[in-house]
Amino acid sequence: MTTLTKGTRAGHPDLTGAAQPGQSAATDVPAVRLTHITKRYGELLALDDISLTISTGEFLSILGPSGSGKTTTMRMIGGFERPDSGTVEIAGEDVGYLPPYRRDVNTVFQSYALFPHMTVEDNVAYGLKMKGVGKQERRARAAEMLELVQLAGHAGRRPAQLSGGMKQRVALARALVNHPSVLLLDEPLGALDRKLREHMQVELRRIQAAVGITFVYVTHDQEEALSMSDRIVVMRNGRIEQIGSTNEVYDQPATLWVSDFVGSSSHIGGSIRAADSGTFLMDTDLAPIRAGWAASGLGVGDRAVAVIRPEHLEVTPGSGDALSENAINARVEEVLNMGSQAKLVAKTPGGLELVATVSRMGLDPAIRAGEPVRMRFDAEAVRLYSPELEAGAGAPSEQEAVTA
Amino acid sequence: MSAVAAAPGRTSASSRAGSPLALLAWAFERLTPLLPLVWLALFFLGPLAFTIIYAFANATFGGVELGFTLTNFQQALSGFYLHIFLHTIVFAAMGTAGAFVIGMPLAYVLGRKAGRYKTVLAVAVLIPFWTSFLLRTLSWETLLAAGGPIQAVLNFLHLHSGQLGWIDTNKAVAIGLIYGYLPLMVIPLFVAFDRVPAEILEASKDLGASRLRTFLNVTLPMVRPGVFTAILLTFVPMTGEFVVPALLGGNKGVLMGGLIYSQYLGAADYPLGSAMAVLVMLLIGMVLIAFSRLTKGFDEVGAPA
Numbered sequence: 014m015t016t017l018t019k020g021t022r023a024g025h026p027d028l029t030g031a032a033q034p035g036q037s038a039a040t041d042v043p044a045v046r047l048t049h050i051t052k053r054y055g056e057l058l059a060l061d062d063i064s065l066t067i068s069t070g071e072f073l074s075i076l077g078p079s080g081s082g083k084t085t086t087m088r089m090i091g092g093f094e095r096p097d098s099g100t101v102e103i104a105g106e107d108v109g110y111l112p113p114y115r116r117d118v119n120t121v122f123q124s125y126a127l128f129p130h131m132t133v134e135d136n137v138a139y140g141l142k143m144k145g146v147g148k149q150e151r152r153a154r155a156a157e158m159l160e161l162v163q164l165a166g167h168a169g170r171r172p173a174q175l176s177g178g179m180k181q182r183v184a185l186a187r188a189l190v191n192h193p194s195v196l197l198l199d200e201p202l203g204a205l206d207r208k209l210r211e212h213m214q215v216e217l218r219r220i221q222a223a224v225g226i227t228f229v230y231v232t233h234d235q236e237e238a239l240s241m242s243d244r245i246v247v248m249r250n251g252r253i254e255q256i257g258s259t260n261e262v263y264d265q266p267a268t269l270w271v272s273d274f275v276g277s278s279s280h281i282g283g284s285i286r287a288a289d290s291g292t293f294l295m296d297t298d299l300a301p302i303r304a305g306w307a308a309s310g311l312g313v314g315d316r317a318v319a320v321i322r323p324e325h326l327e328v329t330p331g332s333g334d335a336l337s338e339n340a341i342n343a344r345v346e347e348v349l350n351m352g353s354q355a356k357l358v359a360k361t362p363g364g365l366e367l368v369a370t371v372s373r374m375g376l377d378p379a380i381r382a383g384e385p386v387r388m389r390f391d392a393e394a395v396r397l398y399s400p401e402l403e404a405g406a407g408a409p410s411e412q413e414a415v416t417a
Numbered sequence: 418m419s420a421v422a423a424a425p426g427r428t429s430a431s432s433r434a435g436s437p438l439a440l441l442a443w444a445f446e447r448l449t450p451l452l453p454l455v456w457l458a459l460f461f462l463g464p465l466a467f468t469i470i471y472a473f474a475n476a477t478f479g480g481v482e483l484g485f486t487l488t489n490f491q492q493a494l495s496g497f498y499l500h501i502f503l504h505t506i507v508f509a510a511m512g513t514a515g516a517f518v519i520g521m522p523l524a525y526v527l528g529r530k531a532g533r534y535k536t537v538l539a540v541a542v543l544i545p546f547w548t549s550f551l552l553r554t555l556s557w558e559t560l561l562a563a564g565g566p567i568q569a570v571l572n573f574l575h576l577h578s579g580q581l582g583w584i585d586t587n588k589a590v591a592i593g594l595i596y597g598y599l600p601l602m603v604i605p606l607f608v609a610f611d612r613v614p615a616e617i618l619e620a621s622k623d624l625g626a627s628r629l630r631t632f633l634n635v636t637l638p639m640v641r642p643g644v645f646t647a648i649l650l651t652f653v654p655m656t657g658e659f660v661v662p663a664l665l666g667g668n669k670g671v672l673m674g675g676l677i678y679s680q681y682l683g684a685a686d687y688p689l690g691s692a693m694a695v696l697v698m699l700l701i702g703m704v705l706i707a708f709s710r711l712t713k714g715f716d717e718v719g720a721p722a
Contacts, residue, residue, distance in 0.1 A: 093619055113622040126620035130638040139634075143625035191624065 042105040044069040044195050044227040045090055050099035052085055052251075059085045061251040063099070067195070067229060072221055074230045074238035077248035078274070086248070087197050087231045092116045104194045114143070119188035120197040123204075125180045127172040133159070133183050134168035140191040158186040161220060178209045185220070195227045202237065214241050235275045239263060247271050263322075265306075269398035272320045279326070279367040281319040281341075282400060288313055292392055295319060298363050299341050304395035317397040325394035326369035328357060329387050330379035340389045343367055345382050359386055471691035479685045489692035498676065498689075502696060505673035508587070509655035512594035513602075516651050517644075519595065520602035527603070528610025529636075539607060546600040554664050557593050558584060561665070585667025593661035601650045609643020610636070645712050653701050673697055 045067040052060040060082045067073050075083040088094040089101055092113035101109045108116050119140065127136050137155040146154070159165050162182035172180055181201060188196055198217075202210045218241055221228050232238050238245050238259070245262045247254045255267035266272035273280075283297035285307070293304045295317055302319050311317055332342040343359035346366075355376060357369045367388055371380075380386055472489055475482040492498060523542070531538050545553060560567050561583050568581035583589045613636055621631040659674030666672070673693060680690030 091623060093623075112627075113619065114625045114627055118623075120620070120623045122616045122620055124614065124616050126614065126616040128617065128621070128635055128639075130641075139621070139626075140624035143630065187620075187624065 042069075043067055043102075044071070044104060045229070046100075046102040046105075047086070047089065048100045048102070050086075050089060050096045050101070052082075052089070052094060052097050058251050060089070060096070063251075063253060065246060065253065065256065067227060069104075069194075069227055070225050072218070072228045072230065072241060072243045073246065074232055074242040074244070075246045075248060076232055076235060076238040076275070078233055080250075081248040082251040083231045083233075083246075083248045084199060085251075087120075087199055087229060090195065090229060091118055091120050091197050117194045118197060119191050119193040119195075120199065121181075121184045121188050121201045123199045123201065125172075125184040125201075127180055127183055127187070129172050131171075132168065133164065133170050133172070133175070136172065136183055137168075137187045137190055139187060144191070154190055155186075158190040159183075161189070161223065162186045162216075177204055178213065181205065181213065185217075189220070189224055189226065192224075193226060195229060198228060198230045200232055201230075202232075202234075210237075217241060239275070245275075247275065249274070266320075266396070268308075269318055269320065269400070272396070272398070276322060277368060278320045278322050279369075281321070281365065281367075282316070283319065284316050285311060285313050285397070293317075293397055294338075295397060299361055299365070300336055301338050302395060303338050303392040304397045305391075305393040306395075307397035308399055311397055311399055316400050318400045320396045320398060321367075321390050321394055323356070323368045323370040325390050326367065327389045328359075328369050328371055328380060329389070330377050330384065331387060332385045333387050339392060339395070340387055341367065343386055343388055345380060345384050345386055347382050348376075348380065357386075359388065468691045468694050471687050472695045474688045474691075476686050476688045481687050489688045490696070492689055493692045493696055498693070501671055501676050502673055502693070505656055505697075506700065508590065508594065508672060509652050509658075512591060512598065512655050513648055513652040515591065515595040516599050516602040517648065520599055520606055520647065521644075523599075524603050524606030525610050527607045529613070535611070539604075542600055542603050542607075550597060551660060551664075554593055554597060554661055557589070557596065557665060561589050561592065584665065585669060587666065587670050589665035590662050590670040590672070593665045594655055594658060597658075597661055598651045598655060601654070602647045605643045605647040605650060606640065609640035609646075613639050642712060645708055649704070649708055652704065656697055656700060 043066045045065070047063055047065045050060050050063040051058075063082070063086060065086070075086055077083040085094055089096055090103070092108065092111060092115075096109060099109075100107055103116060103118060113120075128139065131139070134152070134155050137158055138151040141151045141154060156165065156168065159168055162185055164179060164182050164186065167175070167179065172183065175183065181204075184201070201217075202213050205213060214237060217228070217230075230238070230241065239262075242259055244256065244258055246256050247262060247267075249270060255262055255271050257265070257267075262271065262275055266275060269280075272278050281297050281299065281302060283295040283302065285293055286296050286301070287294040288307070291305070293307045293311075295302045295304060297319070304319055307317065333340060335342055341361060343361045346358040346360050349356040349358070350373070351370070353373065354370050355373045357371055357380070359367050359369070361367065369388060470483065471481060473485050473487070474489075475484050475486055476489070493502070527535060527538050527542070559565060561581065562568075563580045563582060563584070565581065568577070571577035571581065572579075583592075617635060617639070618631055621635045622628075626634060657674045658672060659678050662670045662672040662675050663678075666675075677690045677693045677697070680686045680693065
């Protein structure tokens with residue numbers, strides 16, 4: 014995974030990404046630019062003033078729960094929805110009012126949407142046929158694409174004769190054969206089993222690198238987004254919560270909600286006692302917590318929530334001084350075997366749940382259910398957020414019907 | 418003797434099976450599956466057998482003398498009778514075509530464009546179907562009558578002048594047939610249009626096909642099975658239709674159904690009527706075979722991928 018940090022944090026008006034290494038020089042014009050897009054379905058505000066710039070050749074994921082507006086955003090780019098206000102530009106051209114068939118964009122649909130009455134080859138060649146490409150060339154290019162998605166030899170089959178993973182590849186080939194400026198993928202791996210999904214994630218990266226087309230990938234699966242993308246757009250309730258590289262979104266979540274939605278973390282509430290030389294000291298019911306970062310607007314006296322990723326909790330057996338900084342006494346609830354790692358769930362005397370991931374190799378035998386442990390962490394690993402943001406977390410379920 | 422010898426070993430089993438209740442349960446279990454067969458035999462195969470036997474029998478004055486002769490078929494396939502037989506095929510084909518021309522756009526609008534009014538409109542198509550066919554056909558007699566409302570409309574639009582003389586002609590029969598069988602045409606087509614997944618049509622547009630090309634390349638091929646069902650459902654009963662020609666056709670609009678009816682109940686020539694019925698059945702059989710050949714590869718189209 015590359016560690017590109019070309020995105021900027023949420024809230025910044027300028028979201029244009031810096032050029033990616035290895036990218037051609039003539040890409041000052043972004044592949045997609047959405048400016049102040051708003052979309053309503055009756056009472057429901059599906060998209061609330063969305064602005065987003067996607068660079069050419071980028072693999073961008075739009076991540077969010079059901080009803081967050083991620084699919085609607087994708088459909089705006091594809092031309093299946095029209096914005097109530099705002100503009101959609103593709104390769105510098107305003108396409109807001111062009112139908113899908115006049116846009117240089119192709120889509121891999123969630124249900125694959127293959128034409129059941131056509132062979133695999135005819136499915137793949139459909140877009141070329143619509144463009145008036147001759148039969149010989151159509152066949153050659155379809156064959157080339159089927160080769161790329163490793164389906165050579167299946168050209169004569171019908172979609173009904175293919176497995177889910179194969180259909181998925183045909184859908185991909187059918188879209189890619191047109192060499193669009195942007196490829197939209199709407200949860201394309203959702204219907205596949207875990208093993209196949211992981212395989213296809215690698216495949217998609219390989220194919221994207223091979224064709225160099227901008228991928229816009231819609232998913233609700235944070236692991237998928239983290240493992241595949243150059244950048245992630247995190248959406249919630251029709252708004253963009255954060256845009257950033259995968260590392261930024263995971264290591265520096267912009268809001269408490271993002272920290273909770275992307276990856277897991279332990280939350281400890283308290284109030285800020287002091288702020289000095291770049292660190293913040295927070296009083297809690299447990300030990301005082303020193304944090305290396307606090308959300309803008311937080312000051313001395315404010316209520317705050319400390320967020321710590323599970324891999325940043327260092328667990329040792331026994332207990333210690335209850336009031337020393339960044340060390341918490343707890344009792345192990347359970348140790349879950351996650352394969353190479355173990356997930357350790359512990360509870361403080363006050364009933365607060367803390368989650369840590371520990372290596373199973375060389376795990377101290379004294380760390381087991383029912384035993385006391387001490388959990389330590391560095392100030393750099395702690396981020397403070399305003400607790401108000403937590404109110405209203407979780408998307409309203411009635412939105413699902415519209416955008417799911 | 419061997420049965421007796423084997424008996425002691427089975428005493429317990431046979432005593433259980435021998436109780437009247439158990440016997441009844443056994444009979445019930447074994448015989449109920451045969452009931453539909455009995456039903457079919459009594460009300461379908463029986464009459465069918467009689468029809469076929471009669472078709473080869475000799476007609477006597479007001480009676481039937483069993484035997485084997487092809488005279489009835491010769492008679493049914495000659496002169497006036499042949500003319501009516503061919504006329505019926507042409508009429509059923511034309512009526513089906515007429516219902517298709519009207520039904521196809523109607524079903525398309527219902528299935529793809531009606532949005533939330535879909536159900537209401539589909540029911541509106543079906544409701545007349547649930548009222549008496551006889552009544553609906555009779556009402557056309559009033560509508561089409563000389564001096565009636567349709568004449569007034571046609572006169573007003575300058576499409577026709579003077580008295581409308583359509584009643585008791587083929588025109589009235591055609592109108593009645595198309596009207597009567599329109600729901601049978603529309604419903605399968607409606608279901609077919611309705612079932613085309615929106616995402617597949619979006620995929621077609623996404624790949625560069627305009628609305629028209631999407632309709633021709635994707636929608637039409639995908640509703641093909643529904644089209645064949647609709648045509649079959651309309652054409653087959655039309656070949657045997659006798660209410661419409663009887664009420665709207667008068668002497669000039671007789672079709673095969675009416676002719677068979679009059680052979681049975683008017684002329685009491687059962688063998689000739691039976692031969693005609695067998696001919697109609699053969700025709701329908703041929704149509705069914707032809708259609709099943711044509712629709713062979715449709716399994717893949719039916720279920721969306």
